[in-house]
Amino acid sequence: MPVACDPQEIFSHLVDNHPAMPIERNVDLSRFNTLGLPGRAAAYQKITAAAQLVAITSGDKRFVLGGGSNLVLGGDFDGLVLHVGIPGKRLLKGDSEAFYVAAGAGENWHDFVQWTLQQGWPGLENLSLIPGTVGAAPIQNIGAYGREVGDLLHSVSLWDFAKREFLTLDRKQCRLAYRDSVFKQEGWHLSGRMVITEVVFRLPRLWVAATGYGDVAQELAAQHVATPTAPDIAQAISALRQRKLPNPATIPNCGSFFHNPLVDPAAAARLRVACPTLPQYPQPDGRIKLAAGWLIEQAGWKGRRLGAVGMYEKQALVLVNHGGATTDDVQRTMAAVQADVVRRFGVQLTPEPVFL
Ligand code: EPU
Numbered sequence: 001m002p003v004a005c006d007p008q009e010i011f012s013h014l015v016d017n018h019p020a021m022p023i024e025r026n027v028d029l030s031r032f033n034t035l036g037l038p039g040r041a042a043a044y045q046k047i048t049a050a051a052q053l054v055a056i057t058s059g060d061k062r063f064v065l066g067g068g069s070n071l072v073l074g075g076d077f078d079g080l081v082l083h084v085g086i087p088g089k090r091l092l093k094g095d096s097e098a099f100y101v102a103a104g105a106g107e108n109w110h111d112f113v114q115w116t117l118q119q120g121w122p123g124l125e126n127l128s129l130i131p132g133t134v135g136a137a138p139i140q141n142i143g144a145y146g147r148e149v150g151d152l153l154h155s156v157s158l159w160d161f162a163k164r165e166f167l168t169l170d171r172k173q174c175r176l177a178y179r180d181s182v183f184k185q186e187g188w189h190l191s192g193r194m195v196i197t198e199v200v201f202r203l204p205r206l207w208v209a210a211t212g213y214g215d216v217a218q219e220l221a222a223q224h225v226a227t228p229t230a231p232d233i234a235q236a237i238s239a240l241r242q243r244k245l246p247n248p249a250t251i252p253n254c255g256s257f258f259h260n261p262l263v264d265p266a267a268a269a270r271l272r273v274a275c276p277t278l279p280q281y282p283q284p285d286g287r288i289k290l291a292a293g294w295l296i297e298q299a300g301w302k303g304r305r306l307g308a309v310g311m312y313e314k315q316a317l318v319l320v321n322h323g324g325a326t327t328d329d330v331q332r333t334m335a336a337v338q339a340d341v342v343r344r345f346g347v348q349l350t351p352e353p354v355f356l
Pocket of ligand 1: 126144145146159215254255257258259260279292294297302313316
């Protein structure tokens with residue numbers, strides 16, 4: 001069971017220092033979602049300290065917003081949007097085996113990763129340049145280039161609106177899986193039941209470079225780096241991402257739009273015969289992960305668009321807003337891509353972002 005902390009003891013002294021931010025009405029959300037979809041929030045409040053959550057007593061409809069980089073906005077939201085901006089990063093302790101580093105949920109993920117590297121605490125380098133906030137990272141167990149945040153997660157602290165207490169979930173209680181966690185499995189992220197306030201990472205002193213992923217090895221070789229340090233890997237991965245993935249500031253998007261589908265071995269074997277070049281990745285549970293980007297490209301969707309929404313020309317897994325898109329436009333392109341992939345390969349793609 002989650003470990004309960006005493007909010008009185010831990011947080012009451014913070015309340016005076018961090019008065020609640022005002023509730024704003026009819027707030028434009030288009031600037032708070034990287035896909036740039038239109039929508040307004042009936043009410044909006046920025047949260048800059050965990051203690052401010054205790055004062056929120058209304059049972060209103062809520063949505064907890066982080067960086068908005070994995071979100072498909074469904075138009076106007078008639079409840080309260082809590083925008084998590086809790087700052088702070090610090091070393092909690094270092095023992096002979098690891099550094100334990102805590103970060104406020106509102107910290108920018110990439111900035112936090114670079115800060116840990118500057119301090120000499122390697123481990124998170126493969127996750128450089130992933131958009132979003134620290135608090136959102138465990139929700140979908142962000143991952144890239146052979147690492148997932150779950151590999152280095154220690155615990156997650158949160159405010160539970162239903163129990164009205166602060167809780168800390170350890171790594172096991174987070175039930176992390178491929179782009180999945182207890183927060184998604186239980187629907188807590190959508191119902192606004194909980195707000196993640198702080199995340200603690202355990203970064204082992206015994207560092208092993210994760211450069212097995214083909215693209216990373218190639219990039220390092222191209223840069224003539226034979227024995228890479230963690231900052232070298234961060235740099236190579238940042239360069240890779242900048243080349244392959246669209247920058248939301250110029251081409252609005254929310255990263256990979258579909259999961260890489262997991263299929264059973266029989267389906268994988270059938271596809272191996274029909275499509276020998278389809279990348280397949282065996283998983284520990286016996287299932288096979290397929291490259292959704294390959295399936296989408298082969299179904300003719302790389303660089304193709306339906307009105308304002310299309311699949312990116314350099315990475316078919318990323319859905320982009322070419323300007324002025326609505327949620328309906330996104331739904332239409334998503335459904336068309338899914339239908340074509342099913343027709344062509346018999347594989348159902350599921351969307352990765354959260355739909356509000
Ligand atoms: N591929 C194609 N065509 C495409 C895109 C990909 O054929 O248009 C093929 C590639 O050639 C490669 C394979 O598909 O053989 C896998 O592609 P890639 O290495 O680019 O990774 P991905 O599976 O498309 C995943 C994550 C990304 C993460 C990268 C790198 C998911 C859903 N996506 O993408 O995460 O950055 O690996 O590790 O797991 C995100 O979640 O938002 C995200 C960007």
